[in-house]
Amino acid sequence: MIEPSIKAKLKTIVGDKYLSDDPVELYCYSHDLVSRALSWVDDNYRIMADLVVKPDNADQVKSIIDLANEESLKIIPRGAGTSYGGQFLPIEGGVVLDFSRMNHIIKIDTEDNYAIVEPGVLYKDLGKVLRNTGRGYWIPCNPGSADVCTIGGMIANDASGESAIKYGTTKDYVLNLKTILGTGQKVQLGRQVKKTVAGLDLLSLFVGSEGTLGVITEAALEFLPLPESFVTILGYFDSIEVAVQIAKEIKEMIIPMSIEMVDQLVLSGMNSYLSRLTPKMVLKIAKAAILVRLDGDEKTTSDYANRIKNLFSRNQHASDIKILRGLEHEYIWKARDGAGPSLLRIRRPEKNPSSLIPAILDFSVPYSKIYNLMEQFGEIMRSHNLIFTRMGHLGDGNVHFISTVTLKSKADVQKMGDLQEQLVTLATSLGGSVSAEHGCGIWKAPYLGTVLGEEVVELMGKIKSIFDPNNILNPGKMYSINKLAIFSN
Amino acid sequence: MREKQLLGIIWKCNLCGFCPKDMECPGYDEDTRWESSFARGKVSIVHAIMQDPDLRFQNSELAKERLFSCTGCGHCEYICPSGVDVPSIIYLGKKKLVEADNYPEAHKKIVENIKNHGNPFGETQPRDASWPNLKGNVNADSIYYPGCMAIYRIPEIALHTLKLFEKLGENIKVLKNETCCSGILYRTGHNELLYDLTNSMLNEIRENIPKQIIFTCPGCLTAFKEIYKSELKEKFEDTKLLHFSEYLVDKISKLGDLKSKINELLKTTIKGPIIWHDPCHLARGLGIYNEPRAILDAIQLPYAEFNQTKEDSNCCGSGSGVRSAYPELAEKTTIQRLEEVKELGAHTILTACPFCEYQYKSVVEKNRYDINVIDLNNLLSELISLL
Missing domain, CATH: 3.40.50.1860 (Rossmann fold)
Structure with missing residues (x-):
C-alpha cells in the first residue's frame, strides 16, 4: 500500500493521466501465465502491483527512483511484458514502471551504423525503420517475441532466438546504455565503439540483469546490412535422434542463420497457426522436422541450400525435403515464432487452470548432450502422464520443452514444483543451464545456486548491492530464493 | 457457450502479448497505452472478474469501459498464435458485469427497446412505409431477413435487395414474427434474454422450415448461424443460412x-x-x-x-x-x-x-x-x- 502523499508526488512527476492505481489496471500488470494459473488455486500467488506509472523521459525516471529510495518503494521496470520467467512480476507489490511512452527512435546513423532509441521502442518498429533506411539494415538477434517485444526488454533480458547460432544475442549489438542505477545515479555504460577493453565490462554486466541493477533510459545499438536473400531448407525425419545428428553435420558444413528442430506436436501447432496465415501451406506431421535458414548473397545461399538438401536426401530417415523462398519462407518462420504460444492449444478447455512448468521451457546443454536431454526429459514426462513437446535452436544447444500441469489444488502446485526440480537436476547433470535465453525472473532464480554455485550467486548479490543498495529495483528476482519461486507454501 | 467452456478458453491464453496494440484493435488506447486496453489486458480483466469474491472487479468502472469498448471484431483471435477466442471471453466478462448491473446506460436502452419494440432503436412502426407488400409470397420457401438496420435506418439496402430477388425470380417472403436477431444482446452480455426475445420468430421458422434464409446483415447471419447454435442449440439443419453475396455468387449472370x-x-x-x-x-x-x-x-x-x-x-x-x-x-x-x-x-x-x-x-x-x-x-x- 502506497501512501496518498507519495502517490501525489508520483502524479506530479508523470502527470495524472499516466499513473494508475485502479485495481483492474494493476491486475493486468501483475500476472504472467504461470502466476495467473497458480493464483486460481493458491492465494499465495495473488500478486498485485501497488501502482503503475508511465514516465516520458529520463528525468522523470530519475525522479521516480530518487523518490523510491527516499520512501522505500519497490520499482519494477517493464517493457512489453512478454518474457516467460516472471521477470516483470511485482511479487512484493510496488510501482511498475511502464516504458510504453518512451518509444522514440532518436537517431539512425548510417555512417557508423548505429541507432539510438528509448527503451519502449518495439523491436519490430525499429526493424521496419532500419529496413527502409539506405541500403537496408537490421539487428538480427530476432527473439521469438520479435513482433511485440521492446528494445529495453530485450536488453534487460539479453534476448535472442533462432539466429543466435550465427548472430549471437542482444548484448552483441548494444554499444552503450544510458541508465539510472538503483542509487539514482545517471551512468553511461560503454562507448559508441564496437571494441573496447578500457576497464571492466559493466555494459555486459548490465545487459541481461533483468532490471535489477538500474533502469535503461536510452540505448545505442549497432545494426548490420540486411542480407541480400534468405532461404529455408525443410526436411522431415522419422526420429529426433537422426534430426539431432544431421544438425551437427550441417554445423560442420556452414554456420547457418538458424537450425531449428520441432517435434510432431509442434508441427501440429505450426499447422494450426499456418492455417490462419495461408491455408495452402500444410506441414507434414513427422517425428521431427529440421528448418535450416540461410542468409547472404543469392549465389552462396542457393549453393548451400542445395548442399543441405543433398545432405538430407542422402539420409534414409529423411523425407519431403523442400527449399522454401519468398512468402513460404516468411510464413514458416512466422509459424515457428508463434509455435510456443500456439502449443498451448494442447490443453483441452476445462474448468481447471493449467500452467506451464516454467523451468523446463528453456534449457541449454552441450551439443553432444542434446539427444540425452530430450530422451530423459521424455521419460520423466511420460512417467507423470504428461503431454509434452520438444523443440529448439539446435544450432546453439538451446532446447525448449513445453508441458502443462492441470491445477486443481494447492497439492498440485507442490507436485509441479517437485517435477520442476527433477527436470532442473536433469539439465544440470548434463552440464547445462536452466535458462538459455528466457531469463531467470522468479521461476528459475531458485536454481541458480545449483547451476552456478552458491558462491557465485553470493557474488552476484554483492554486485547488486553496489548498484542498488536499498534493493528497490525488481526485488525478489535472480538473487534471492523467493517463496513463490520454489512452489512451496 | 457455457461458462465452464469459456473458462477453458481463458486458460488457452498464455498472456504472450502477441495480440494487436494498434489500429488492429479498435479498443486499444494509443494515447495512454494502458495494458487493460488491448486483448491480453481484457482477458486478464475477465480472469480477475471470475475470481472476485469482494466484487471489486465486477463493480469497476474501468472494467466496464474496457470490456464494453470491445467491438468483437475478432482481429485479436485472428492474430493470436494460439487462436484464443478472445471475443467469447470478453462476452463472458460482459455477462458477469451485466449480472452486477455494471454496464453502459446506452445498452440499457437497447435492451429495453428490443424487449418492448423488437428492435434496438425503439422504432414503433413495423418498417418503412415504402416496403413492398410481400404478403402474396406466404408460400415461398426462401426467407429474406433484412435485419433492424436495413429496416429502420438504411431501408435502401432492403429495397434494393428485394429488387434483386425480383430480377432473379426468387420467390421470397419475410417473417411475420420478424424481430431483432438479438445478436447485440449476446454481444453486450445479455445472453439470458435471447430465448424469450427470439422464440416466437424461431417458432415460425420451425413450423414451416424454409429452404434458405438470406441475410444482408453479417451480424444477423452470425446470430442465426453461431449464436443461436451455441446459446439456444438451434442448428437449422435443414435450412441454408446465406449471406446475400453467397446466395448471388453463382447467379450473377441472371441479373x-x-x-x-x-x-x-x-x-x-x-x-x-x-x-x-x-x-x-x-x-x-x-x-x-x-x-x-x-x-x-x-x-x-x-x-x-x-x-x-x-x-x-x-x-x-x-x-x-x-x-x-x-x-x-x-x-x-x-x-x-x-x-x-x-x-x-x-x-x-x-x-x-x-x-x-x-x-x-x-x-x-x-x-x-x-x-x-x-x-x-x-x-x-x-x-x-x-x-
Whole structure:
C-alpha cells in the first residue's frame, strides 16, 4: 500500500493521466501465465502491483527512483511484458514502471551504423525503420517475441532466438546504455565503439540483469546490412535422434542463420497457426522436422541450400525435403515464432487452470548432450502422464520443452514444483543451464545456486548491492530464493 | 457457450502479448497505452472478474469501459498464435458485469427497446412505409431477413435487395414474427434474454422450415448461424443460412450484362476509385470474402483493396454496442479507416454490412470527408436500372 502523499508526488512527476492505481489496471500488470494459473488455486500467488506509472523521459525516471529510495518503494521496470520467467512480476507489490511512452527512435546513423532509441521502442518498429533506411539494415538477434517485444526488454533480458547460432544475442549489438542505477545515479555504460577493453565490462554486466541493477533510459545499438536473400531448407525425419545428428553435420558444413528442430506436436501447432496465415501451406506431421535458414548473397545461399538438401536426401530417415523462398519462407518462420504460444492449444478447455512448468521451457546443454536431454526429459514426462513437446535452436544447444500441469489444488502446485526440480537436476547433470535465453525472473532464480554455485550467486548479490543498495529495483528476482519461486507454501 | 467452456478458453491464453496494440484493435488506447486496453489486458480483466469474491472487479468502472469498448471484431483471435477466442471471453466478462448491473446506460436502452419494440432503436412502426407488400409470397420457401438496420435506418439496402430477388425470380417472403436477431444482446452480455426475445420468430421458422434464409446483415447471419447454435442449440439443419453475396455468387449472370454498364455507373452515380471493405463478421467471422470479390470480378468493377484485407481486415469501429456506448471511440476507429481510404486514393467505400455502412456514413458526414459509402446490393440494383 502506497501512501496518498507519495502517490501525489508520483502524479506530479508523470502527470495524472499516466499513473494508475485502479485495481483492474494493476491486475493486468501483475500476472504472467504461470502466476495467473497458480493464483486460481493458491492465494499465495495473488500478486498485485501497488501502482503503475508511465514516465516520458529520463528525468522523470530519475525522479521516480530518487523518490523510491527516499520512501522505500519497490520499482519494477517493464517493457512489453512478454518474457516467460516472471521477470516483470511485482511479487512484493510496488510501482511498475511502464516504458510504453518512451518509444522514440532518436537517431539512425548510417555512417557508423548505429541507432539510438528509448527503451519502449518495439523491436519490430525499429526493424521496419532500419529496413527502409539506405541500403537496408537490421539487428538480427530476432527473439521469438520479435513482433511485440521492446528494445529495453530485450536488453534487460539479453534476448535472442533462432539466429543466435550465427548472430549471437542482444548484448552483441548494444554499444552503450544510458541508465539510472538503483542509487539514482545517471551512468553511461560503454562507448559508441564496437571494441573496447578500457576497464571492466559493466555494459555486459548490465545487459541481461533483468532490471535489477538500474533502469535503461536510452540505448545505442549497432545494426548490420540486411542480407541480400534468405532461404529455408525443410526436411522431415522419422526420429529426433537422426534430426539431432544431421544438425551437427550441417554445423560442420556452414554456420547457418538458424537450425531449428520441432517435434510432431509442434508441427501440429505450426499447422494450426499456418492455417490462419495461408491455408495452402500444410506441414507434414513427422517425428521431427529440421528448418535450416540461410542468409547472404543469392549465389552462396542457393549453393548451400542445395548442399543441405543433398545432405538430407542422402539420409534414409529423411523425407519431403523442400527449399522454401519468398512468402513460404516468411510464413514458416512466422509459424515457428508463434509455435510456443500456439502449443498451448494442447490443453483441452476445462474448468481447471493449467500452467506451464516454467523451468523446463528453456534449457541449454552441450551439443553432444542434446539427444540425452530430450530422451530423459521424455521419460520423466511420460512417467507423470504428461503431454509434452520438444523443440529448439539446435544450432546453439538451446532446447525448449513445453508441458502443462492441470491445477486443481494447492497439492498440485507442490507436485509441479517437485517435477520442476527433477527436470532442473536433469539439465544440470548434463552440464547445462536452466535458462538459455528466457531469463531467470522468479521461476528459475531458485536454481541458480545449483547451476552456478552458491558462491557465485553470493557474488552476484554483492554486485547488486553496489548498484542498488536499498534493493528497490525488481526485488525478489535472480538473487534471492523467493517463496513463490520454489512452489512451496 | 457455457461458462465452464469459456473458462477453458481463458486458460488457452498464455498472456504472450502477441495480440494487436494498434489500429488492429479498435479498443486499444494509443494515447495512454494502458495494458487493460488491448486483448491480453481484457482477458486478464475477465480472469480477475471470475475470481472476485469482494466484487471489486465486477463493480469497476474501468472494467466496464474496457470490456464494453470491445467491438468483437475478432482481429485479436485472428492474430493470436494460439487462436484464443478472445471475443467469447470478453462476452463472458460482459455477462458477469451485466449480472452486477455494471454496464453502459446506452445498452440499457437497447435492451429495453428490443424487449418492448423488437428492435434496438425503439422504432414503433413495423418498417418503412415504402416496403413492398410481400404478403402474396406466404408460400415461398426462401426467407429474406433484412435485419433492424436495413429496416429502420438504411431501408435502401432492403429495397434494393428485394429488387434483386425480383430480377432473379426468387420467390421470397419475410417473417411475420420478424424481430431483432438479438445478436447485440449476446454481444453486450445479455445472453439470458435471447430465448424469450427470439422464440416466437424461431417458432415460425420451425413450423414451416424454409429452404434458405438470406441475410444482408453479417451480424444477423452470425446470430442465426453461431449464436443461436451455441446459446439456444438451434442448428437449422435443414435450412441454408446465406449471406446475400453467397446466395448471388453463382447467379450473377441472371441479373443481366451488368459489366456493360460499369463505365456509365462510374460516370454518373458512383465516384471512383472504389475500395472494398470486408465487414468483420462477414470476412473474419464467417470466412465470406471471396464471394463478394467474385461478384465484383464478374461484373468487372474495378476496385482497390485496403492494406489489410479479408480475415486480416480492420474494423470500421461499430459493433457490439460500441457505437452507442462509446461513440467517440467508434468514431476514432472509423476515422483511421477513412484516412486509409484517403491515402489509398479511393472515393467510394463499397461494403456489404449495414452497420459498417451506417457507421462510415455518419462519420463521413460529421467530419466532411469527400468519401461515399455504398452497399454492394445498392450498386447492383443501380446497374440493373441502367440496363
